[in-house]
Amino acid sequence: EPEVTQTPSHQVTQMGQEVILRCVPISNHLYFYWYRQILGQKVEFLVSFYNNEISEKSEIFDDQFSVERPDGSNFTLKIRSTKLEDSAMYFCASNRDGLSGNTIYFGEGSWLTVV
Amino acid sequence: GENVEQHPSTLSVQEGDSAVIKCTYSDSASNYFPWYKQELGKRPQLIIDIRSNVGEKKDQRIAVTLNKTAKHFSLHITETQPEDSAVYFCAASRGNTGFQKLVFGTGTRLLVSP
Numbered sequence: 001e002p003e004v005t006q007t008p009s010h011q012v013t014q015m016g017q018e019v020i021l022r023c024v025p026i027s028n029h030l031y032f033y034w035y036r037q038i039l040g041q042k043v044e045f046l047v048s049f050y051n052n053e054i055s056e057k058s059e060i061f062d063d064q065f066s067v068e069r070p071d072g073s074n075f076t077l078k079i080r081s082t083k084l085e086d087s088a089m090y091f092c093a094s095n096r097d098g099l100s101g102n103t104i105y106f107g108e109g110s111w112l113t114v115v
Numbered sequence: 116g117e118n119v120e121q122h123p124s125t126l127s128v129q130e131g132d133s134a135v136i137k138c139t140y141s142d143s144a145s146n147y148f149p150w151y152k153q154e155l156g157k158r159p160q161l162i163i164d165i166r167s168n169v170g171e172k173k174d175q176r177i178a179v180t181l182n183k184t185a186k187h188f189s190l191h192i193t194e195t196q197p198e199d200s201a202v203y204f205c206a207a208s209r210g211n212t213g214f215q216k217l218v219f220g221t222g223t224r225l226l227v228s229p
Contacts, residue, residue: 031215033216035217041221042204042219042220042221042222043151043159043204043206043217043219044219045216045217045218048215048216056216091158091159095215102215103149103161103164104149104161104215104217106158106159106160107158108157108158109156109157109158111156
């Protein structure tokens, strides 16, 4: 079964540093997402991306965050200047189209620890 | 925006018992309701989903029911097994805007004791 892959699986960074989390969505998928899960809490929507632009973003996704699809396969989340509260598991997800009920597949996650 | 409430936050059952987890949603335009199982440190994995034009769906020991009028949906697990122990999240979305934004509930930690 095709999978969404993410790298790195775990990253430790100092506060104020820039971090880039990478994702390779499933190859025939068109809609891409980033979600975040702080330890012990629910999964929260960050941003959706379609046709090389952001479709929607949440209040969490402020100016410190950006997303990019630099080539035909990768989808990245950049945090410009990390804060302690950015420590969380970041999940990339994708689905084939936006129709209701189209299964969203999640990657294994990138665990970010800001110290 | 959409808000999804989930209860209970923890649920302990004996192996073989049934488990029921309930969610309510606020946005009447939501039309897709998946349930995810998440083991510690792992990705959420879809276990069952239901669309708003269906009232009930079953897959072996797992079933989901949807009451659109009351805006609530429930996960039912029968004949629970220790490997069912995990955190379960409900979610809601409306996919008619060209993409799906899942709004998750707060999760239920299910513990099945042998």
